[in-house]
Amino acid sequence: MPSTLLRDSRALGVLAVPLILTQLAQVALTTTDTVMMGLLGTTELAAGGLAIVIFNQLRTMGVGLVTSVGNQTAAAAARAEQRAVKDTAGPAASAQEDAAPDDVRAIVRAALAVATLAGIVGAVLMILVGRALPWLGQAPAVVDLAQTMLYALAPGLLPCLWFQALRQFTVGMRRPQALLRITIASVAVNAGLNWVLIHGTFGLPELGLTGVGTATSTVYLLTFAALYLAAKKDSELAPLLSLNITKADPEVVKRLVGLGIPIAATYGSEAGFFSVTALMAGSFGPDALAAHTAVNQLVYIVFQVAVGLSHAASINVSRELALGDHGAARRIKNTALACAAAVMTLVGVLYVTVPRLVLAPFLDTGSDQALGIATQLLVVTALLQFFDCAQNIGVGLLRGLDDTRGGFRITLIGYWAVGLPASWLLAHALRLDTLGIWLGLLTGLATTAVLLLRRYTRSLDRLEAAELPATA
Secondary structure, eight states: OHHHHHHHHHHHHHHHHHHHHHHHHHHHHHHHHHHHHHHHOHHHHHHHHHHHHHHHHHHHHHHHHHTHHHHHHHHHHHHHHHHHHHOOSSHHHHHHHHHHHHHHHHHHHHHHHHHHHHHHHHHHHHHHHHHHGGGGTOOHHHHHHHHHHHHHHGGGHHHHHHHHHHHHHHHHTTOOHHHHHHHHHHHHHHHHHHHHHHHTOTTOOOOTHHHHHHHHHHHHHHHHHHHHHHHHHOTTTGGGOOOOGGGOOHHHHHHHHHHHHHHHHHHHHHHHHHHHHHHHHHTTOHHHHHHHHHHHHHHHHHHHHHHHHHHHHHHHHHHHHHTTOHHHHHHHHHHHHHHHHHHHHHHHHHHHHOHHHHHTTTSOTTOHHHHHHHHHHHHHHHHHHHHHHHHHHHHHHHHHTTOHHHHHHHHHIIIIIIIHHHHHIIIIISOOHHHHHHHHHHHHHHHHHHHHHHHHHHHHHHHHHHHHHHHO
């Protein structure tokens, strides 16, 4: 058993580690933007932060629409491998092998078509939201800056989603190495472009806050181009890559959208859940909100481990089911949870033993009240992050079964029917304040994790039972 777990962990890690590092690099990208905006002043930071919140909400929903591309690609590639093993020489075998690249190529075209539509719609919505800001109670100075920032960010949504579509394609083919290199390089490029466009060096105009948005859009375009060129140089990926979205199969597009809408809704629901808890924390004063924000940022960074494991597990489940190996699909769940538990245990020990050290980058440790609240929250977080990782892995596992609607329904129950009411009751009725909010978060995430993992296990049981008569 230990040797099997070790072998499965290595197989999962080959895909998960590059994805985790890619996620952390993307966090560094947004952190760079925040730091640069903060250097411009408080008003600029407020306006830029508002614009980025709007952009990220639309970007996250768009990413959700193309997330299933990786699963569909992995399944198609696995079926092709299986046919190559089973088939012998002959015209029928050759025709089946030729169909495999066509299947993957159709998925890539459809993914880019969905990304294009989502990017255009999202950009238009971004501009419309920018124009509506004066009616949303924002200060005039903040509105003016946020609008220009949104106008600069809007064109970047299209290449951003193109990049995400290609990302899912490369991950589905289990070749994420170029993705990691490009994302890490983009952090440095973004920082340099930010500085140049903000301050107008090298003869370029001084754009101030708008320069941050322009730099971000430019980096998205460059990263898409870089990933495309890297894929074209890859002998395994190049034959499958097609940018001709006019040839996209409407049925494949429909399938991707059908799978993607619940994923996008899940992402949006989760973001909304945490946003509401932030508003609740703010009602207990600035120290409570500062503590909540600092701990939430820590959770967000560590959460990227879960995201990487979830994506890797999801891709591997799609692959193993296409190969008909239900036993491997079961082991993937246990392996992903074991890997997550190992990392979360190490992080949790740090939270409990050296809270001041881990909070220092995010919180003014000179504020005794905020530090005291945050230290309390870290104790809860040490347990909460196990369930946070487990529920994210659960969503990914169900995505591997193409069960995106079930995952969405469960997260609605866990977040909004259990987590949010629990947070309110514990914070207000029991007067636990911010600690109560986080205990409610813990309750909601734990409920979500248990329900998701149970659904995955039962779904596998049904799949195996359905195939038994055929194999008997």
